[in-house]
Amino acid sequence: MSVTTVPHPAPDPSAAPALAVESLSRSFGGIVAVDGVGFTVHRGEVLGVIGPNGAGKSTLFGLVAGSLKPDRGTIRIEGVAVEGEGAHGRVGRGLARTFQIPRPFMEMGVLDNVVTAATGQSGERVWASLLAPGRVRREEAQAREKAFALLRFLALDHLADRPARVLSGGQRKLLELARALMTEPRVLLLDEPAAGVNPALLDFIIERIAEINAQGIAVLLIEHNMDMVRRLCPSVLVMASGRPLAAGRPDEVMADPRVVEAYLGGSVH
Numbered sequence: 001m002s003v004t005t006v007p008h009p010a011p012d013p014s015a016a017p018a019l020a021v022e023s024l025s026r027s028f029g030g031i032v033a034v035d036g037v038g039f040t041v042h043r044g045e046v047l048g049v050i051g052p053n054g055a056g057k058s059t060l061f062g063l064v065a066g067s068l069k070p071d072r073g074t075i076r077i078e079g080v081a082v083e084g085e086g087a088h089g090r091v092g093r094g095l096a097r098t099f100q101i102p103r104p105f106m107e108m109g110v111l112d113n114v115v116t117a118a119t120g121q122s123g124e125r126v127w128a129s130l131l132a133p134g135r136v137r138r139e140e141a142q143a144r145e146k147a148f149a150l151l152r153f154l155a156l157d158h159l160a161d162r163p164a165r166v167l168s169g170g171q172r173k174l175l176e177l178a179r180a181l182m183t184e185p186r187v188l189l190l191d192e193p194a195a196g197v198n199p200a201l202l203d204f205i206i207e208r209i210a211e212i213n214a215q216g217i218a219v220l221l222i223e224h225n226m227d228m229v230r231r232l233c234p235s236v237l238v239m240a241s242g243r244p245l246a247a248g249r250p251d252e253v254m255a256d257p258r259v260v261e262a263y264l265g266g267s268v269h
Contacts, residue, residue, distance in 0.1 A: 003241075007259045010035045015041040015042065015043065016078055016079035016080055017041060017042050017076070017078075017218075018041055018042055018045075018077070018186055018187050018218035019040065019041045019063055019064070019076070019077060019187045019218055019220060020039075020040045020041075020074075020075075020076040020079075021037060021038050021040070021064065021073070021074070021075055021076075021141035022038045022073055022074045023036050023037075023038055023073040023074070023227040024036070024037045024038065024060070024063055024070050024072070024073035024074075024075065025070060025071050025072040025073055026059055026063055026068060026069075026070050026146070027071055030123075031054045032242050033059040033242050034059050034060050034063060034070075034239075034242050035242040035243045035245060036058075036073075036244070037056075037060060037073075037237075037239070037242075037244055038235065038244070039098060039244075039247070040188070040236050041218040041219070041220055042218060043186065043216045043217070043218050044213065044214075044216050044217075044218070045182075045213075045218055045219070045235075046209075046213050046218075046219040046220075046233050046234065046235060047219070047220050047221065047222060047233065047235055047236070048221045048222075048223060048229045048230060048232070048233030048235070048236035048237070048250070049220065049221065049222065049223075049236070049237050049239060049241055049260050049261070050222075050224070050226075050236055050237075050238055050239070051140050051238055051239035051245070051261060052240065054241075055222070055239040055241065055242065056239050056241070056242035056243075057222045057239055058100070058191070058222070060239070061070060061097065061189055061191055061220075061222060063075070064081070064095075064189060064220065065087055065090065065091065065095065065189055066085060066087035066088075066090040066095075067087050067095045069083070070083055071125070071150055072234050077090065077093045077094060077095055077186075077187060078093070078094070078186065080093065082095075082208040086122060089128070091183055091185075092119070092120065092183075094185050094186035094187055094189070095185060095186075095188075095189070096180040096181070096183045096185035096189070097177065097180060097188070097189035097190075097191065098099050098176045098177055098179075098180050098188075098189070098190050098191055098193065099191050100191045100192040100222075101131075102169075102172035102173055102175065102176040103176070104172060104175055104176070104179075105164065105165035106164050106165040107163050107164075107165065107166060109160065109161050109162065109163060109227075110151065110156060110159045110160050110161070110162055110164055110165060110167070111144065111148060111151060111160040111161065111214070113164050113175060113178075113179060114147035114150060114151060114175070114178045114179055114182050115140075115144055115147045115182075116179075117142050117179040117182035117183055118143040118146070118147070118182055118183075119182075119183050119184075141142070143182075143253050144220070146182065147178070147182060148160060150178040150181050150182060151178060153178075153208065153211075154174040154175075154177060154178050154208060155174070155204065156171060156174055156175060156178065158239075159171070163241055169196045169197065170196070170197040170198060170202075170205075171201075172230075173193055173195075173196075173197060173205065174208075175206070177190075177193070177205075177208070185217060186216075187217070187219075188212065188217050188218070188219050188220070189219075189220045189222075189224075190209070190219060190220070190221045190222065191222050192222055192223055192224065192263045193205055193209070193221070193223065193228075194200070194223055194224075194228045195224070195225075201224070202228065203229075204226055205228075206231055206232060207219075209232060210232065212242065213232075220234075221233060226250075226254070229232070230250045230251070231248055233250055233251045234249065235247065235248060235249060235250075236248070236249075236250050236253055238253050238256075238259050238262075240258075240262040245258055245259060245262060246258060248258050
């Protein structure tokens with residue numbers, strides 16, 4: 001089967017990587033979940049992370065996103081070491097993530113779900129609400145306008161006023177993506193955006209991720225769907241038992257006997 005790949009903007013080799021990970025390790029008790037993982041992702045690049053269940057991919061994402069602390073190793077966002085910062089600090093530095101299982105506020109409207117992800121709002125401070133209500137109202141209006149534009153980009157605008165609970169599984173994936181984009185990230189971590197998505201919507205999600213990446217946003221993608229990986233990722237990192245197993249172009253690594261044995265169960269698809 002022929003695979004249509006999406007074009008990627010050429011990264012600037014003189015710029016610091018948008019995301020650089022070196023010798024990252026994390027254990028839970030006596031179990032080593034991530035062991036010596038390293039990679040870089042420049043602006044305008046998409047790096048896929050693949051591997052069997054239990055390979056350490058989700059732990060790796062937690063370490064990069066800041067919900068977990070590494071035992072060893074460094075994480076740099078645009079050259080700045082952030083391994084000592086939490087998730088909120090990394091959002092402020094331009095990193096955002098989605099989750100494998102979307103976490104919307106189910107009874108809240110779709111538009112309001114996106115608005116809650118806005119950062120740097122004056123209304124978050126009590127004094128601003130009291131002393132500068134006009135500025136707070138303007139910022140809230142701008143946030144809603146921006147959120148609606150994201151819903152339109154992701155074909156959810158017709159559901160803006162509906163509660164999030166009415167969305168299908170695939171639409172919740174899109175809502176999760178809109179919430180991440182609301183923070184204006186320069187580095188975007190996508191955790192299995194194809195999981196549970198029907199084929200028609202999958203094509204749309206791939207197109208939208210490609211458009212996001214074309215704007216210069218670096219993307220780190222965990223995914224089991226090999227069609228999405230082949231179409232979006234010029235390079236992939238294969239993990240097994242917490243360690244890097246192989247790296248390179250998707251077709252190359254998927255033909256590697258070690259990958260076939262560890263990940264594809266003995267046959268290349």
